[in-house]
Amino acid sequence: MKYLITGGAGLIGSHLAAALLKEGHEVQVLDNHTSGSPDNIRHLTGCPGFKNISADIRDYHALEQAIAGCDKVFHLAAVVGVKRVLEQPAETISTNVTGTQNVLRLAGIYGKKVLVASSSEVYGKRRKEQKPLLNEEDDLVSGPPSKLRWTYACSKVMNEYMARACFEEQNLPVVITRFFNVVGSGMIPGQYGEYGKVIPRFIDCAVRGKAVPVYGDGSQVRSFTHVNDVVKSIMKLMEAKEAEGQVFNVGNYGAITIRELAEKIIRFSGSSSSLNYIPFDEIYGGGFEEIPHRSPDLTKITELIGYRPRYTINDILHEAIDLYQKGELAYRAVDSL
Numbered sequence: 001m002k003y004l005i006t007g008g009a010g011l012i013g014s015h016l017a018a019a020l021l022k023e024g025h026e027v028q029v030l031d032n033h034t035s036g037s038p039d040n041i042r043h044l045t046g047c048p049g050f051k052n053i054s055a056d057i058r059d060y061h062a063l064e065q066a067i068a069g070c071d072k073v074f075h076l077a078a079v080v081g082v083k084r085v086l087e088q089p090a091e092t093i094s095t096n097v098t099g100t101q102n103v104l105r106l107a108g109i110y111g112k113k114v115l116v117a118s119s120s121e122v123y124g125k126r127r128k129e130q131k132p133l134l135n136e137e138d139d140l141v142s143g144p145p146s147k148l149r150w151t152y153a154c155s156k157v158m159n160e161y162m163a164r165a166c167f168e169e170q171n172l173p174v175v176i177t178r179f180f181n182v183v184g185s186g187m188i189p190g191q192y193g194e195y196g197k198v199i200p201r202f203i204d205c206a207v208r209g210k211a212v213p214v215y216g217d218g219s220q221v222r223s224f225t226h227v228n229d230v231v232k233s234i235m236k237l238m239e240a241k242e243a244e245g246q247v248f249n250v251g252n253y254g255a256i257t258i259r260e261l262a263e264k265i266i267r268f269s270g271s272s273s274s275l276n277y278i279p280f281d282e283i284y285g286g287g288f289e290e291i292p293h294r295s296p297d298l299t300k301i302t303e304l305i306g307y308r309p310r311y312t313i314n315d316i317l318h319e320a321i322d323l324y325q326k327g328e329l330a331y332r333a334v335d336s337l
């Protein structure tokens with residue numbers, strides 16, 4: 001198979017590219033290197049069947065050439081990260097909506113199957129008391145346009161509707177995946193520790209004996225998913241005929257509060273750091289709305305492809321601390337605060 005990965009120089013895309021090449025497939029990566037880095041795919045340069053295209057998904061001509069020449073598309077390119085979205089809401093809409101429209105339009109013209117990356121952010125501001133696990137059929141509850149942090153979630157909801165519309169109207173084979181706090185090794189352009197990466201921020205402080213900065217009161221609940229589990233699951237979903245036209249949560253068990261996460265990191269890294277609670281307003285400006293609880297119902301993906309995440313939160317943290325201490329890699333959780 002010949003796969004195109006938009007956003008293939010990013011965290012998930014670079015690991016996916018490596019996994020597909022390992023299975024003997026051909027892979028084209030198309031990325032504009034805004035939040036991803038060429039360093040993430042440098043080790044793949046020269047592999048048989050690998051091609052790196054430096055382009056924007058809003059460059060219709062470049063995208064057309066890439067889609068025409070492949071069999072299937074993993075569409076992962078997007079503006080991601082709360083801070084980036086707050087700073088560049090128009091760019092977020094342009095990339096995530098117009099870019100995705102280009103991908104779906106060209107996939108329709110050339111008849112290519114597409115997996116569209118969505119996010120657990122689409123579930124919005126539901127509280128644990130309402131329902132502890134988020135299910136694909138739940139209502140989606142975003143905030144108003146006066147709160148720009150919802151730009152990302154709404155752009156991803158629109159991507160889902162666009163993909164579903166192409167499936168219903170044109171029989172375009174699409175699969176939609178809602179990722180929950182994916183973490184893994186990867187390089188990030190620009191300042192280390194920028195753009196709301198909770199795990200590297202905590203590890204960096206804990207290892208250096210500094211107070212660990214917890215945003216808000218630390219009661220927000222997340223479940224972190226290792227990138228290797230994500231890659232395996234999206235490769236399977238792409239091949240599953242029954243997945244077409246459907247939305248799947250891709251996440252992990254073992255939900256944890258951000259306070260517990262900080263405490264674990266301090267313990268695992270042998271640190272004696274304390275916690276420093278910082279109000280959200282100080283980080284993201286006034287009126288910031290935090291998502292209090294985000295943990296997936298994984299019944300649907302488990303039933304369809306036998307999904308069983310291999311990495312627990314403890315595995316993830318031990319690996320992250322180890323990599324950090326070796327000074328080898330940056331580590332991040334793009335969506336988390």
Ligand SMILES: NC(=O)c1ccc[n+]([C@@H]2O[C@H](COP(=O)([O-])OP(=O)(O)OC[C@H]3O[C@@H](n4cnc5c(N)ncnc54)[C@H](O)[C@@H]3O)[C@@H](O)[C@H]2O)c1
Binds near residue numbers: 012
């Ligand atoms: N990592 C997570 O926790 C998480 C959670 C939910 C959803 N997602 C979604 O998964 C996908 C992949 O995310 P990731 O974690 O690998 O993030 P990432 O930032 O590492 O990857 C996104 C990639 O898209 C590229 N990109 C951005 N705008 C582009 C454009 N206009 N044209 C071409 N390339 C562009 C970036 O340079 C980057 O390499 C995204 O769609 C994201 O919204 C990720």
